[in-house]
Amino acid sequence: MGKDQLMAPPVAVLDQITVDVLRLGYRGEGVARYNGFTVFIDGALAGELVKVQISKVMRTFAVGKILSIIRTSPQRETPPCEVFDLCGGCQLQHVSYDAQLQFKQQTVKDALERIGKFDSEVVRTLVLDTLLQSDPWRYRNKVSLMATARSGRFVAGFVEEGTHEPIEAQTCMIRPKAYDELLHTITTNFTELGIRPYDEKNRRGDVRQLVIRSNNANEVMIVMITQGRELPRAELFCKVLAERMPEGYRLVSVIQQKHSIAADSTEGQFIKERVLFGSPYMQEEIAGLTFRISASAFLQVNPIQTLVLYEKALASAKLTKTDVVFDLFSGVGTLSLLAARQAKAVYGVESIRAATEDATFNAKNNGLTNTQFLSGFVEDIVPQLVSDRICPDVVLLDPPRAGCAAQVLTALIDLAPQRIVYISCNPATLARDLRHLVDGGYVMTSIQPVDMFPQTAHVEVIASLLLHDVAQ
Ligand SMILES: C[S@@+](CC[C@H](N)C(=O)[O-])C[C@H]1O[C@@H](n2cnc3c(N)ncnc32)[C@H](O)[C@@H]1O
Secondary structure (H helix, E strand, O other): OOHHHHOOOOOOOOOEEEEEEEEEOOOOOEEEEEOOEEEEEOOOOOOOEEEEEEEEEOOOEEEEEEEEEEEOOOOEOOOOOOOOOOEOOOOOOOEOHHHHHHHHHHHHHHHHHHOOOOOHHHHHHHEOOOEOOOOOOOOOOEEEEEEEEEOOEEEEEOEEOOOOOEOOOOOOOOOOOHHHHHHHHHHHHHHHHOOOEOEOOOOEOOEEEEEEEEOOOOEEEEEEEEOOOOOOOHHHHHHHHHHOOOOOOEEEEEEEEEEEEOOOOOOEEEEEEEEEEEOOEEEEEEOOEEEEEEOOOOOOOOHHHHHHHHHHHHHHHOOOOOOEEEEEOOOOOHHHHHHHOOOOEEEEEEOOHHHHHHHHHHHHHOOOOOEEEEEOOHHHHHHHHHHOOOOOOEEEEOOOOOOOOHHHHHHHHHHOOOEEEEEEOOHHHHHHHHHHHHHOOEEEEEEEEEOOOOOOOOOEEEEEEEEHHHHO
């Protein structure tokens, strides 16, 4: 049992205390100690002295709100976004960009030491500086917005932290400026045509979530996640929207994704998709290849940093024309096809069927004949590949935040590829999985944080590993 768990909390709700902020926590919140007890303070920066009012007390920590900043950090900046304090989208707009990059590097180091139990000296030498984005604003090519009704108007926005409540804002500093006008057009159009937001309380209405995606050519896909029924006047909605696109933008696709929403849950379950306008896909150009992307398929959301991420990952993979590659969690085959240009053969594995179909199409469309994409869970497909005696020289891994299942890592250790390049969006699960691989005979050669999500506390990491025998 930790020391904190043994002591009675030295603070109560509404107490006012003054504390030195020691560091940022992994969500970007300030972390302080008060009489040996941990206090988390949103918006406080390391090195600041802050007066705080306690808002919540738990057994091992308390949460406080800043009343005043007595000593201000030189890293503090004025957030340009008017709703920064409310919105759950960004956590670090109040931190200078240099300090954001350092914070992300430190988050990765902390996870490797704390969760992976790696030696601090090893971590210090392996974890490189975070790769920056030269213009760290308005980078997203996709936003997912919650819908609600306010005073008879249709409203859609990022949600307030810890709630399902969308925030109304004139603009958002991490999406393209043209999305402001586009969103205004969509929501006005919805209101005028009687397309209603889904109401969680009485379980009525249509659109629960609105997804806007665009590509390098400013072509736009709109996805409406709705409950079961057909959308009223959908055809007219699409026609008006296509006519009123922001200058330089073109509507290429409007999709309704129907979800059932169970009576005892707010979670929806995907039922089927209906193309209301244009194509079921959008296109994107990445490093000289063209990709088609279905509405339900994953694509990296920061196109500029995606190039940096893939270039670094492939440089670490050191592919040659004799290498057989597994690209696990392959999405629409972006990394697989880039790898296929340098390797003998690439096997991609992806659980979303539409994404796997996109990947197969993309390979053919780009004239790459040395790839095969398998639809299913990595946990099921990797053993099948093993039983077919297909052994990789190199494995690329890019799982979701949960990381890799232990059985997948164990299977990879048995397969013993010479190199593993693990791309992760969650340092905690990465650290856990690296420990598994290192205990299984791999040596970490570099850990490269990449800033894919400026202004947020999220960090992407490329971990490169060599089989121990090769590393010797
Ligand atoms: C972080 S994305 C990476 C996709 C791709 N590498 C890219 O850069 O676009 C993770 C992908 O893994 C898929 N996925 C999630 N869990 C999976 C599993 N257990 N087996 C196979 N694919 C899975 C998701 O659908 C998603 O496409």
